[in-house]
Amino acid sequence: MTESAYLPEGVERQPLKTFTEKAYLDYSMYVILDRALPHVGDGLKPVQRRLVYAMSELGLSALSKHKKSARTVGDVLGKYHPHGDAACYEAMVLLAQPFSSRYPFVDGQGNWGSPDDPKSFAAMRYTEARLSPYAQLLLSELGQGTADWVPNFDGTLEEPKVLPARLPNVLLNGGSGIAVVMATDIPPHNLKEVAAACLHLLAHPDADADALCAHMPGPDFPTEAEIITPREELLALYRSGQGSLRMRARFEHENGDLIITALPFQVSGAKVLEQIAAQIQAKKLPMVEDLRDESDHEHPTRLVITPRNSRVDRESLMAHLFATTDLERSYRVNLNVIGLDGRPQVKSLPELLSEWLRFRIETVRRRLQWRLDKVERRLHILEGLLVAYLNIDEVIRIIREYDEPGPELMRRFGLTEAQAEAILELKLRHLARLEEMKIRGEQDELQQERDHLQATLGSEKRLRDLVGEEIRADAERFGDPRRSPIVARAAAQALDESALVPSEPLTVVLSRMGWVRAAKGHEVDAPGLNYKSGDAYQSAAPGRSNQPAVFLDSTGRSYTLPAHSLPSARGQGEPLSGRLSPPDGARFIGVMMGAGEDRYVLATDHGHGFIVRLEDMITRNRAGKAVLTVPAGAQVLHPLRIHDLERQYLAAASSAGHLLLLPLSELPQMARGKGNKILHIPTDRLKSGEETLAALALVDADAPLTVVAGKKTKTMKPEEWRDYLGERGRRGQRLPRGYQKVDRLHAD
Structure with a gap:
């Protein structure tokens, strides 16, 4: 089996x-x-x-x-x-x-x-x-x-x-x-505008999306928020049936406050308030003092934002809120519908309206045909009733004498079954002479209606005209003004993080083991802070809380962190390696702060260096950015901040006691690289490690320069250190005996 x-x-x-x-x-x-x-x-x-x-x-x-x-x-x-x-x-x-x-x-x-x-x-x-x-x-x-x-x-x-x-x-x-x-x-649209587009398409069946959009420029939502999508993008959307559009809340100024009066479609005012409040709580909106909801029956949407003071740029603030909250929202558009053929398809605007007009014309045709059939049936009945009135005595006789009067009436007067049935159902009260006049009057009216219906059904133009008249009448009855204005506006931009942070003085302190912290103010004794066991002071940079802190490591790479995000100096800070990803074995040399156009001197102990702008060292990459090229065996020196490019000199001292001062203008300004030779050191001594560039310092033209060699210090007045002036790349002059093992240089 x-x-x-x-x-x-x-x-x-x-x-x-x-x-x-x-x-x-x-x-x-x-x-x-x-x-x-x-x-x-x-x-x-x-x-x-x-x-x-x-x-x-x-x-x-x-x-x-x-x-x-x-x-x-x-x-x-x-x-x-x-x-x-x-x-x-x-x-x-x-x-x-x-x-x-x-x-x-x-x-x-x-x-x-x-x-x-x-x-x-x-x-x-x-x-x-x-x-x-x-x-x-x-x-x-x-x-x-x-x-x-x-x-x-x-x-x-x-x-x-x-x-x-x-x-x-x-x-x-x-x-x-x-x-x-x-x-x-x-998306929803305005009734009057859609009706106008349909009327245009009825008159011009080959109209394209551009022509239809002259009557129907874009969607119209139940809210009064603005549609900010450019016209070209809306046209492209209607040409293809797919795309997206953006809506933006409307606001106005009132006694220094910002009043939001309309929200985008399906956006909750409570959710918007939560989003703004979250930014305020996270201290990302320091320029906002108060936030409240004053919506009521008279004002369905009234969200009040109070800036901290009159100096706050309200337009920039709103642009930031548009970019970071649901006050501006994007909507996907996909004109995918089931067509008259029963198949789903994404349709362009002309295709969609043309197909609906075919549906509407066919619907009107069926309605008129239904009415025509009904009129013709009634006329047919009226013809039979008229025969009965003209032969009323004979009809009454047949009804009285025959058990089945219907067939006899049909045979005697040539009536149809429907006509005979209508006669038999007549009430006696309707046999009056007046009823005959009513029948003739109704017959005339129905004949006129039949002729009109037949003429309309027989003419495609008259049928389309009727459809257009009905669309126009319905638009007049149910139409209303546009609610969502279409206003082309540029895309909103969120404020830079530094603009959202209050500008307060602080000092960023870096330790030798790479721990970082930020102390309020500039009068900070950085070396005197408490450090972890085995750790000590390495570098400090004064700046503002809304500025970035840039760190330089021993491989010549720079790293950036927002200064306001660094831990407080009340503790011992946190290791930079937890937030950054330096190469293995690298250690952090120094920290820099200031405006983007501020300049720093970067150099290695092999005697090469250059001037770089702070903004050229800023990066968002955790792994940093290669700035200073470090030769094999060389060490990165602490970066020096330039205060006056025209009046300051660069002092360079070798470990063998040679000192050279040169104008800063002789150093190249670069975004990255090795730089030019600052102080000449013989190659053999450099390779053997006998001599390196031991110290760098920036000194004003009228300021003294101090040389520190072990426990000895020598302070030279401007007229003294000018004897060490020379061209870039020279050997320089030897310092006096006892000061030749230079530890550091600094200017008062």
């Missing part, structure tokens, strides 16, 4: 690969077509369409009383949408929230959420709802042969496949959804 013989009857056997592939594809198509994407015709997802239809069936028109939302949700779940009640109610809430839908379909009563917390709506047993007047744009033609009807999930009822929308709701309210491997993000 074959293996299949053991299977129960009706059970099919197939490979797992085939089964899973088919199951996943079926699920994917269900999610795409019956859950996540809107239809181009009415712009609704299935759950939204079923909600609107169920409410209309419950009689919840704009003129009716509100009914409990649970009643509507129950009807939708029980009749059309067998899914979770929470998801269905949330979809209903989104149709009712004026800050979520540009043109809400549901008129809600009760707590339907707030812009600060859209999900704070009450449970459906507490809220009440009815349809809004705008919903008539979807429902007014529903019973006029304009919709295809399909069975509901259990086959007991029918529901419309697509509602006969009178305007392109797919653009008016927009929508978003995530399906399998595809998504849709359609």
Whole structure:
């Protein structure tokens, strides 16, 4: 027996690969077509369409009383949408929230959420709802042969496949959804502008996106925040159907405060306040003194930011907040809809509107044909009734004498079954002479209407004109001014970190073992601070808290850290190796601070050096930046800060007691490299290590120079050290006996 013989009857056997592939594809198509994407015709997802239809069936028109939302949700779940009640109610809430839908379909009563917390709506047993007047744009033609009807999930009822929308709701309210491997993000638009674009496309079927955007320049959200995307980017978005746009909050000045009056779409004011408060708490917004929310019923959005003083640049402050909070937000746009062919596709604006107009023209054609059929049926009945009135005695006789008068009336007067049935259903009161006149009058009216309907249906131009007139009338009735102004603005830039930190004097202290700390003020006895056992003072640099601290290591690499982020000098600091990544074996030589244009002398003990600007040594790289080229066996000397390039001299002393002073102008200014020879040292003595460049110092033209050799010091007045002046790269002159083993040089 074959293996299949053991299977129960009706059970099919197939490979797992085939089964899973088919199951996943079926699920994917269900999610795409019956859950996540809107239809181009009415712009609704299935759950939204079923909600609107169920409410209309419950009689919840704009003129009716509100009914409990649970009643509507129950009807939708029980009749059309067998899914979770929470998801269905949330979809209903989104149709009712004026800050979520540009043109809400549901008129809600009760707590339907707030812009600060859209999900704070009450449970459906507490809220009440009815349809809004705008919903008539979807429902007014529903019973006029304009919709295809399909069975509901259990086959007991029918529901419309697509509602006969009178305007392109797919653009008016927009929508978003995530399906399998595809998504849709359609922003809302202004009704009058979209209607104008449709009218232009009706008159010019070949119009491109640029021509349509002359009437519909961009999206229009329920909020009054600005759309700051440049026009070219908006045009590109509508040409391709994909792109992004940015919205920015609106603000105004009031008594020195900054008042935020409108937030971007779906941005919570409470969240924005949290974001700003977090920056204030982290001391990243020192220029803000106070922050409060003064929103109320009269002012739905009123966030107040109080700057610290009048010197704060308010425009720069707001630009920083735009760049670092949700006061400016980007929105993805993906015009992905289910087309008239039942397939999802990303469409450009001309494609989208053209397809909707085809849908609308066909809907109007079906409505007119339905009305024409109804008029012709009525005319047919009226013809039969007129025959009866003209032969009233004979008709009465047949009805009295025959058991089945219908067939006899049909035979005697040449009537159809429908006409005979209408005659038999006449009431005696309608046999008066006056009724004949009414019939003739109704007949004339219906004949005129039939001629008009036939003429419209027979002419494509008249049909398109009718569609245009209806669009124009609906736009006049439901349209409103644009809410979101389109203003081209430059992208916001966050303030540099140094601009956000208060400028306070401090001194950065570096130890020999590479520990760093920052002491407040400039009057700091850095060598006298407490150091770890085995450690000692290495270098110190005065500066401001909003300036970077630049460190130089023994390999000639520079590193940068924000000075305000360094630990306090009340402790022993922290090791630089924890925040930086110097090469193995490298040690830190010195620290530098100042403005970016400040200059420093960098040199090695092999006698070469150059002048470099501080900004050329700044880097964000943890591994540092190569600045000074260090020859093999050479040591990096402590960097020297230049205060006056024109008046200062560079004093260089070798370990053999040779001293040379030269103008700073003779040193090259470079961003990186080895530099030029400062003091000449014989090559053989340099290689053997007998002599190196022992000390460097900067001395003003009228200041004394002190030479320290062991325990001896010699202070030379300007007229004395001028004897050691020479050209760069010279040997220099020997110092007096006893001062030839130079430890350091310094100028008072």
